[in-house]
Amino acid sequence: MCAPSINTLLQMFSLSTKIALFGVCITALIPGHAIAQNVEPSIQSNKMDSVPTETFLSSMGICIHHAQGVPSQSYILPLRYLGVRNIRDDFGKPQGYIHMRKQAGVRANLIASSASLETTLDTLKYLARDDALLSVEGPNEPNNFPIQYQGEKGGGFARVLTSSSDWTPVAKFQRDLYAAVKSDPLLSKFPVFHTSEAGAQSPNVGLQFLTIPEGAGTTFPAGTKYADFANVHNYVSGTKKQYVDNQAWNAADPVLNGGWDGLYVEYGKLWGHGYSGYSNEELQKLPRVTTETGWDSSSDNGGERVQGTVLLNTYLSQFKRGWRYTFVYMLRDGEGGAGNQGVFKADSTPKLAATYIHNFTTILSGAEKVEINKQLTLRLRGASATTHDILLQTKNDEFAFVVWGERVSGSEKVTIELGQKAKILELLDPTVGTEPFDQKKMADTVEIEISDHPIIVRIKQ
Numbered sequence: 001m002c003a004p005s006i007n008t009l010l011q012m013f014s015l016s017t018k019i020a021l022f023g024v025c026i027t028a029l030i031p032g033h034a035i036a037q038n039v040e041p042s043i044q045s046n047k048m049d050s051v052p053t054e055t056f057l058s059s060m061g062i063c064i065h066h067a068q069g070v071p072s073q074s075y076i077l078p079l080r081y082l083g084v085r086n087i088r089d090d091f092g093k094p095q096g097y098i099h100m101r102k103q104a105g106v107r108a109n110l111i112a113s114s115a116s117l118e119t120t121l122d123t124l125k126y127l128a129r130d131d132a133l134l135s136v137e138g139p140n141e142p143n144n145f146p147i148q149y150q151g152e153k154g155g156g157f158a159r160v161l162t163s164s165s166d167w168t169p170v171a172k173f174q175r176d177l178y179a180a181v182k183s184d185p186l187l188s189k190f191p192v193f194h195t196s197e198a199g200a201q202s203p204n205v206g207l208q209f210l211t212i213p214e215g216a217g218t219t220f221p222a223g224t225k226y227a228d229f230a231n232v233h234n235y236v237s238g239t240k241k242q243y244v245d246n247q248a249w250n251a252a253d254p255v256l257n258g259g260w261d262g263l264y265v266e267y268g269k270l271w272g273h274g275y276s277g278y279s280n281e282e283l284q285k286l287p288r289v290t291t292e293t294g295w296d297s298s299s300d301n302g303g304e305r306v307q308g309t310v311l312l313n314t315y316l317s318q319f320k321r322g323w324r325y326t327f328v329y330m331l332r333d334g335e336g337g338a339g340n341q342g343v344f345k346a347d348s349t350p351k352l353a354a355t356y357i358h359n360f361t362t363i364l365s366g367a368e369k370v371e372i373n374k375q376l377t378l379r380l381r382g383a384s385a386t387t388h389d390i391l392l393q394t395k396n397d398e399f400a401f402v403v404w405g406e407r408v409s410g411s412e413k414v415t416i417e418l419g420q421k422a423k424i425l426e427l428l429d430p431t432v433g434t435e436p437f438d439q440k441k442m443a444d445t446v447e448i449e450i451s452d453h454p455i456i457v458r459i460k461q
Contacts (some may be wrong), residue, residue, distance in 0.1 A: 043419050046379040050393040053367035053400060059319050060084040060361070061109065061134075061327035062343070063292065065335040067092030072099045078331060078344050079104035082354060083361030086134050088291055088327040091119075094126040101132035109135045109193065109291065109327070114147040114173045117180060125186050135325075136181060137193040137231060137291060138174045142167065143200035143272075149173040157200040157272060168219070170195060171205035174226045182225075193289055194227035199265050200272040208267045208277030210287070216276075229324065233292040234262040236314045243301035245386050246406045248313035252321040254288070255280045263288060290318060294329040297351055298340040308353035309453040311343070312360055312430060316404050316454060320390050352431075356453075359430035363456055367394045376401075376459070377419025384412055387450050394458075401457040405450035416457060418444040426458040 062082065066072050067090035079087070079100065087100065088109045097108040108127060112120045120136075127133035139147050142155030147170060154169025174195050181187045198207035206218030207226060214222045236251045238260045250256055254263040265271040267278050267286065278286060293314055297307040311328055318326040333342035343353040350358070370393050378401065380389055386407045392400040401416065421444045426436040431453050440446060448455050 043379050043417055044377055046377055046419070047375045048378045048391050049375055050373050050391045050399060052370045052373060053364050053392040053394040054369065056319055056390070056392055057083075057361065057364060057367065058085050059323070059325050060315050060357075061086030061088055061325055062331045063088045063327050063329040063336070064331050065089065066096045066100075068335070070335060072096030074348070075100055075331065076103045078348055078350075078354070079106055081350065082331075082343070082357050083365065084357070086325060086327065088137070090140075091123055094123050094132075097127055098130045098132045101130065107132055107134035109137055109325070111137045111140045112173075112177050114139060114149040114169075117173075117176060120177070121180055121184065121187070124181070124190070125184070128186050128190065133190060135191045135193055135229075136177070136187075138177060138195035138227065139170055140291075141197045141233070142170045142195060143197050147173065158202070159273075165202055167198075167201040167203070167205050167207065170201070171207055171220055171224075171226075174207065175220070175224055178225050178227060191228040192226075193229050193291060194231040196231050196233050196291060197266070199261075199267075199270040201270070201275070202273050204273070204275045208270055208275060228287060230263060230267050230286050230288040231291055232261065232263055232266045232288070234260050234290055235329075236260075236293050236310055237295050237300050241300065243306065243310075243408055245408055247310055247408075248317040249321075249386075249388060249406055251293070251314070252317040252323060254283045254286070254322065284322070288323050289325040289327075290323055291325075291327045292329040293318075293326065294341040295353075296339045296341050297353070304352040306452075307343075307351065308356040309431065311353050312356050312454055313404055313406055313452075315357075315360075316390065316402060317388065317406075320388060356430050359432075359434050360454070360456075362434045363428050363430060363458075364392070364394065364400060367392075368396070370396065374399075379417045381415040381417065382412065383414045383450075387412065387414060397461045399459040399461075401459060402454050403448065403450055403457065404454035405452055407450075407452050411449050411451035413447055413449050415445060415447045418459070420444060422459050422461055424458075424460040426460075428456040428458060430454060430456070 062084050064087050087106045090111050091113045100106050143157040146155030149169040152169040156165040158165040178192050181192050201207050204218050206212040206220045210227050212222050212224045234251050236248050251260040257264045268283050295307040295310045297304045330336040330342045332344045333340050334346035387405050389403045394400050421442050425440040425443050425446050427438040428436050
């Protein structure tokens with residue numbers, strides 16, 4: 001039987017179909033044109049940069065109160081259990097911080113004392129010689145805790161400038177502290193963190209800048225140097241004390257104005273008197289740390305479990321969004337006011353938050369120094385706006401792909417695709433334990449369920 005002719009075939013189609021076919025043929029004949037197709041890019045184009053696991057772990061810190069008389073020995077076991085690398089405190093006895101460094105492996109960020117700059121420097125050098133110093137921080141919330149410097153009171157807050165709310169002594173001390181640290185041969189390599197809550201300042205002494213730029217309109221001159229890192233207390237619990245989707249992710253947003261006491265209201269458009277600081281573009285790149293954030297296991301939503309999941313998400317969101325160090329307030333109940341922000345109870349019994357942090361740092365432990373940050377061909381499918389991720393390189397041939405959810409309720413399934421088969425894929429949940437809950441060999445695809453906390457996908461090549 002002979003095949004039908006073209007004319008015979010055309011007679012079988014309606015007029016509208018003939019017109020459509022004619023258009024397709026003409027388009028195909030035009031040079032440089034092709035029939036449009038929804039072709040998904042090859043996974044080989046999805047190159048994801050990694051960050052050394054050690055760099056992430058070194059960002060994790062917690063606040064203690066050794067300086068207020070709590071024995072350093074009482075912190076050793078809790079700090080070992082948590083696995084965080086840094087502590088933050090006022091100026092206590094330097095021997096205590098050295099003891100904690102030797103016994104728990106932590107370095108200290110200390111809040112400088114304005115009572116004696118000379119004593120502050122001597123203490124810092126004492127710690128530096130024993131590798132127990134991380135950094136030095138300017139005055140802590142002078143709006144709530146005014147300082148004395150060179151016989152003058154500085155800090156406080158008032159809508160109308162008065163002598164009781166003058167931040168000029170705070171600015172003088174921060175300026176002098178920075179100059180003294182950077183001129184000392186032993187201390188100059190250590191970072192100086194800014195004064196916290198500078199959004200309350202008056203007059204406009206320029207504490208919303210690391211170095212005051214030209215034309216800032218401040219009472220201190222352009223070129224005045226204050227700090228290496230901006231410093232805020234963007235409590236993840238927020239100013240509205242609510243629990244919402246993307247709780248930690250939003251708290252870490254450097255340009256978000258509202259809901260959290262973040263970078264924008266301290267270094268962009270100041271909350272106290274509306275002074276101007278950095279632009280949104282500059283805020284995105286500004287070196288920054290958080291020296292206080294936290295979640296109360298009693299007065300905030302969700303009890304111990306939500307405290308634990310939110311704090312895990314906080315460490316991750318902060319790091320992902322550009323915060324070099326994050327200190328959770330507080331290690332233990334009963335040491336920081338009347339609340340229950342500690343990750344341990346007053347008797348050092350771990351809350352769920354301490355258990356989750358322990359599991360998390362244990363899962364990521366054993367990281368080796370990575371000479372070159374590798375890229376990994378990887379794609380995450382099905383993730384909504386409440387799911388976030390970061391790729392950590394633990395060893396030369398091992399990665400930890402951390403995917404965390406920030407949903408108040410519900411969950412979603414996401415798929416991870418690799419560009420080549422991994423020898424082993426292990427799935428770990430820090431809210432459950434430190435051992436894999438699933439494992440796949442010679443696999444390049446895995447599906448995981450994400451809700452309100454991290455899941456770690458360990459990739460062994």
